[in-house]
Amino acid sequence: MYKILTLNQISKKGLNRLSTNNFELAENTSSPDAILLRSHKLQGDDIAPTVKAIGRAGAGTNNIPVSICTERGIPVFNSPGANANAVKELVIGGLALGSRGILDGISYVNSLSHMTDAGEMAKLLEKEKKRFKGNELAGRTLGVVGLGAIGSMIANAALNLGMDVIGFDPALSVDAAWRLPSAVQKMENIKSLFARADYITLHLPVLEETRGLVNLDLLDNCKPGCCLLNFAREEIVSIDAVLAALDKGKLRQFITDFPVPSLIGREDVILMPHIGASTDEAEENCAVMAADQISDFLLNGNIKNSVNFPNLQLERSGCCRLAVVNHNVPKMLGSILSILADANINIIDMLNKSRDDIAYSLIDLGEDVSSELITKIELLDGVINVRVIH
Numbered sequence: 001m002y003k004i005l006t007l008n009q010i011s012k013k014g015l016n017r018l019s020t021n022n023f024e025l026a027e028n029t030s031s032p033d034a035i036l037l038r039s040h041k042l043q044g045d046d047i048a049p050t051v052k053a054i055g056r057a058g059a060g061t062n063n064i065p066v067s068i069c070t071e072r073g074i075p076v077f078n079s080p081g082a083n084a085n086a087v088k089e090l091v092i093g094g095l096a097l098g099s100r101g102i103l104d105g106i107s108y109v110n111s112l113s114h115m116t117d118a119g120e121m122a123k124l125l126e127k128e129k130k131r132f133k134g135n136e137l138a139g140r141t142l143g144v145v146g147l148g149a150i151g152s153m154i155a156n157a158a159l160n161l162g163m164d165v166i167g168f169d170p171a172l173s174v175d176a177a178w179r180l181p182s183a184v185q186k187m188e189n190i191k192s193l194f195a196r197a198d199y200i201t202l203h204l205p206v207l208e209e210t211r212g213l214v215n216l217d218l219l220d221n222c223k224p225g226c227c228l229l230n231f232a233r234e235e236i237v238s239i240d241a242v243l244a245a246l247d248k249g250k251l252r253q254f255i256t257d258f259p260v261p262s263l264i265g266r267e268d269v270i271l272m273p274h275i276g277a278s279t280d281e282a283e284e285n286c287a288v289m290a291a292d293q294i295s296d297f298l299l300n301g302n303i304k305n306s307v308n309f310p311n312l313q314l315e316r317s318g319c320c321r322l323a324v325v326n327h328n329v330p331k332m333l334g335s336i337l338s339i340l341a342d343a344n345i346n347i348i349d350m351l352n353k354s355r356d357d358i359a360y361s362l363i364d365l366g367e368d369v370s371s372e373l374i375t376k377i378e379l380l381d382g383v384i385n386v387r388v389i390h
Helices: 066-071 084-099 102-110 118-132 149-160 174-179 190-196 239-248 280-300 332-342 371-378
Strands: 002-006 023-026 034-037 053-056 141-145 164-168 199-202 226-230 251-256 269-271 320-327 347-355 358-365 383-389
Touching: 034 280, 053 280, 084 102, 084 149, 084 199, 084 226, 084 251, 084 269, 084 280, 102 118, 141 149, 141 190, 149 164, 149 174, 164 190, 239 251, 320 332, 320 371, 332 347, 332 358, 332 371, 371 383
Parallel strands: 002 023, 002 034, 034 053, 141 164, 141 199, 199 226, 226 251, 251 269
Antiparallel strands: 320 358, 320 383, 347 358
């Protein structure tokens, strides 16, 4: 029985994926086998020695000390794409708000609560509505920075709205490229995208190379009157640079899901309270994906959607399975297999993959193994941990 520590309100639809035959859920346990969370800020000291995996019911993992987990041989899973539709719909809403005087118009109508004559109100609104005139999205150019699950969905939706779409992603995967509509024009660099787009939407993770990516130098390339949307991560954008660009007229408007005090009260800024993935459906989808990944890892050793381990999945065969995590150095796999060969243990099937400094192996054996043999493998220089999965 595996113990799963939940550190946030995880959707019941996700928790129900963890069969009571194999898993015990707890909101407080000192020796969990895995941790399932959403936005809880996890510190290294919070991760018990028994923890074998951490699942994030969401895309970002900046609330998890991933480097510490990697050092300890703990895969960290996330839920990429599970909340993509929720974010896509909000971004489309943001584009509409950025093109028309919707919010100002609503505010104006609500200011007329003193009027009692419907006819007089209709005449007044007919006279004043030109104050809230905007532009249509059709025919405008949308620049999408980051063409993963969310970015590709937004690109497709914008095309359906009649927009021209240009995109930039320096790390575009093969899977993402297949998802991307052929009508999206790929840009060679981000400066060119900023120079051409009427609207720019950001969909990048927080990495060393993306932190503060949107700075004063990049915004100086903006097409005058450009509208910038950030529904990705706060850290990607320099707020001081955005404020300067707004004041200079380089940016016409900034729409973001990450409010900070210096942005509040500006007429050229629209702020939302970090609600990009806040739908019942998105929370359920993320919880289901995270729970399934944790389950498959604990029961079978398989890895999918880990941010620090290689993807590796192997059909079960044999009597038992070894899951070995080691530093990615030469001759490690040979040393492990030599120990098994010396003990006359037959290997039925195996798979080995690496990612950066970590290597991970699944080895299906024809018979059970002793604790002494496992200890021999654990004592190899470079081995981080070994699990026996029956």
